[in-house]
Amino acid sequence: xxxxxxxxxxxxxxxxxxxxxxxxxxxxxxxxxRELRAKKGGFLDMxxxxxxxxxxxxxxxxxxGMDGAILFSDILVIPQALGQKLEFVAGExxxxxxxxxxxxxxxxxxxxxxxxxxSVRQIRSGLKxxxxxxxxxxxxxGAPWTVAxxxxxxxxxxxxxxxxxxxxAQPDQFQKLLDILCTATADYLSRxxxxxxEVLQIFESWAGQADNQGFYDWIIAPTKKIVATLxxxxxxxxxxxxxxxxxxxxxxxxxxxxxxxxxxxxxxSPAWVKGxxxxxxxxxxxxxxxxxxxxxxxxxxxxxxxxxxxxxxxxFNLGHGIDKExxxxxxxxxxxxxxxxxx
Amino acid sequence: xxxxxxxxxxxxxxxxxxxxxxxxxxxxxxxxxRELRAKKGGFLDMxxxxxxxxxxxxxxxxxxGMDGAILFSDILVIPQALGQKLEFVAGExxxxxxxxxxxxxxxxxxxxxxxxxxSVRQIRSGLKxxxxxxxxxxxxxGAPWTVAxxxxxxxxxxxxxxxxxxxxAQPDQFQKLLDILCTATADYLSRxxxxxxEVLQIFESWAGQADNQGFYDWIIAPTKKIVATLxxxxxxxxxxxxxxxxxxxxxxxxxxxxxxxxxxxxxxSPAWVKGxxxxxxxxxxxxxxxxxxxxxxxxxxxxxxxxxxxxxxxxFNLGHGIDKExxxxxxxxxxxxxxxxxx
Numbered sequence: 118x119x120x121x122x123x124x125x126x127x128x129x130x131x132x133x134x135x136x137x138x139x140x141x142x143x144x145x146x147x148x149x150x151r152e153l154r155a156k157k158g159g160f161l162d163m164x165x166x167x168x169x170x171x172x173x174x175x176x177x178x179x180x181x182g183m184d185g186a187i188l189f190s191d192i193l194v195i196p197q198a199l200g201q202k203l204e205f206v207a208g209e210x211x212x213x214x215x216x217x218x219x220x221x222x223x224x225x226x227x228x229x230x231x232x233x234x235x236s237v238r239q240i241r242s243g244l245k246x247x248x249x250x251x252x253x254x255x256x257x258x259g260a261p262w263t264v265a266x267x268x269x270x271x272x273x274x275x276x277x278x279x280x281x282x283x284x285x286a287q288p289d290q291f292q293k294l295l296d297i298l299c300t301a302t303a304d305y306l307s308r309x310x311x312x313x314x315e316v317l318q319i320f321e322s323w324a325g326q327a328d329n330q331g332f333y334d335w336i337i338a339p340t341k342k343i344v345a346t347l348x349x350x351x352x353x354x355x356x357x358x359x360x361x362x363x364x365x366x367x368x369x370x371x372x373x374x375x376x377x378x379x380x381x382x383x384x385x386s387p388a389w390v391k392g393x394x395x396x397x398x399x400x401x402x403x404x405x406x407x408x409x410x411x412x413x414x415x416x417x418x419x420x421x422x423x424x425x426x427x428x429x430x431x432x433f434n435l436g437h438g439i440d441k442e443x444x445x446x447x448x449x450x451x452x453x454x455x456x457x458x459x460x
Numbered sequence: 461x462x463x464x465x466x467x468x469x470x471x472x473x474x475x476x477x478x479x480x481x482x483x484x485x486x487x488x489x490x491x492x493x494r495e496l497r498a499k500k501g502g503f504l505d506m507x508x509x510x511x512x513x514x515x516x517x518x519x520x521x522x523x524x525g526m527d528g529a530i531l532f533s534d535i536l537v538i539p540q541a542l543g544q545k546l547e548f549v550a551g552e553x554x555x556x557x558x559x560x561x562x563x564x565x566x567x568x569x570x571x572x573x574x575x576x577x578x579s580v581r582q583i584r585s586g587l588k589x590x591x592x593x594x595x596x597x598x599x600x601x602g603a604p605w606t607v608a609x610x611x612x613x614x615x616x617x618x619x620x621x622x623x624x625x626x627x628x629a630q631p632d633q634f635q636k637l638l639d640i641l642c643t644a645t646a647d648y649l650s651r652x653x654x655x656x657x658e659v660l661q662i663f664e665s666w667a668g669q670a671d672n673q674g675f676y677d678w679i680i681a682p683t684k685k686i687v688a689t690l691x692x693x694x695x696x697x698x699x700x701x702x703x704x705x706x707x708x709x710x711x712x713x714x715x716x717x718x719x720x721x722x723x724x725x726x727x728x729s730p731a732w733v734k735g736x737x738x739x740x741x742x743x744x745x746x747x748x749x750x751x752x753x754x755x756x757x758x759x760x761x762x763x764x765x766x767x768x769x770x771x772x773x774x775x776f777n778l779g780h781g782i783d784k785e786x787x788x789x790x791x792x793x794x795x796x797x798x799x800x801x802x803x
Contacts, residue, residue, distance in 0.1 A: 275618055276749075276780070281747065281749035282750075282752045283753075285747075285749065285750045285752075285757035286753035286754070286757065288757065325707075327727060328745075328746075328747035328749075328779065329726065329728060329730070329745070330761055331747075332727060362705065362707070363727075364705070364707015364727060364728070365728060365729060365732055365736075366707075366729065367707075367708065384668060384671060384707060385708065386708065386709065387672070390708070402671075402672070403671075404624060404628075406621045406622075406625040406628065407671065409625045409628075410628035410629035412629065414629065415628070418673055421673065437619070440625075
């Protein structure tokens, strides 16, 4: 059986080569993605179309052979499955309907989410059929705080201030929302595992928007709960937590939540974090805009990360999703560096 | 002579009461500000009208008697003074004209900025004339990286990715821009001191958008240069650096730049940072959205910060500017807590 480096690194083992994948690797920087999208229509239509989602997930693997293939989906399918209206407006991002916490129905989510589980099954078969035996399939969900931010605000925001004010002013209602999201998210990720996901990543994209007290109440506590539920059900499936912007709170997040791996944003110092999260596998953290720029800055940064992480279980990734204007040639140059470098 | 607690705290001394001021304390949450603005017209018109800027700066002091009065101005007056077009579009924020780095003229900035220095003079007199002998006058500027982000993007951005890509792709041009901003900013702050500013704050609002390498090249190096220039000219004027989102890099920022005080965003753990920045005065870090929410969450958080900072030179502030919808009663409740609490 082919060894999957991503899984090995997440078991805390040294690997002969640093495994790599890139957040948002299946996306608009790829001409084949743009072509499919032009045919298929809306973003959510593709998310709920298993054949399309499978095809999109495999596209970057065919080009670059990453060690991880991440399910093509979106963190906001959970609010939609719970009964909150969701649409993606071109050029404006997600728009959610009015939030009624008491009306959210956690028992009915799989009716909406079944096509996603079907996508996972098809991707797993697709990877096998196309000979990508070294590529692990990554399932994912948004963490409760990040998803709740969108649910309260109804859209993206530069600071999610209304969500934060709501969490402060109505702590019981907000806790109820977080509890619902914990249950839904654990069930959703569990089903992804049953459908074939080999690794899970929990995206806490707005970790940096919480305040210090909120980081414990809104981020660490719910994530810990989800991880515990998943570990009870699927003890062998590794979980990566990615608390973007967590800064100096990364060590407490790593220690308290029980995740196996920690995703790092681009600001985080690899050298610093290495000594701060004993027993965890690290993942990150090239700035996607250094990848967009390419050239010497890209090479210098990629090599500095590899060098700093030498000797620790590590997965190379970006610190945030690939920018849609990133030239393919820059991704190729990065992959070349990664393939020629021993860990 | 009345003792100014803010200055005492910045000298590293314990104070009988924790001094306080709030970022964006002169602003839209105040009815008297909204009234003046309705009469005066545009935001920049008020910035360059010394009588209006003085009146606006004093408004919150008359209500709440803060220990610091911060000049009413904007970090983007520097690009404007350098020759880049600037306007504030209602509801959309700043819009800057096309950036031509070679055309920026650092020698001519004071022609544009003289009204700001006149504002500083009038505020200093106004504080004295109105009997606010305990209130220190704070001058400020944006740090080069943060100002450059706006100059390159031409407006606000959620990630300043284009600015970052430019900095990576054209490091020499970007360094030239940073150098110009260092000179202009040091001269600008120097003139503010000569006009009566007693403390300076350097806002690095987008510290969290740099990557790890960039944090050293774009944030620490230019800030260090500005601080060194100012310390040579005005050795007794304390300087507060506020690298919002710096996270785990706060200690290296504090140690390397030479600032006297460090502003903390709301995510930063007071207990953690206390042990990490020896010899520095700390400032922060109540979440402005906890202030917007008011009630128990506000009180709990404010008291937790005061308690955690006990025994260290400290200035109470927010972790970001006051939100414009903040009820006056919440600010009053916070001020009451601060006045009754010993440091």
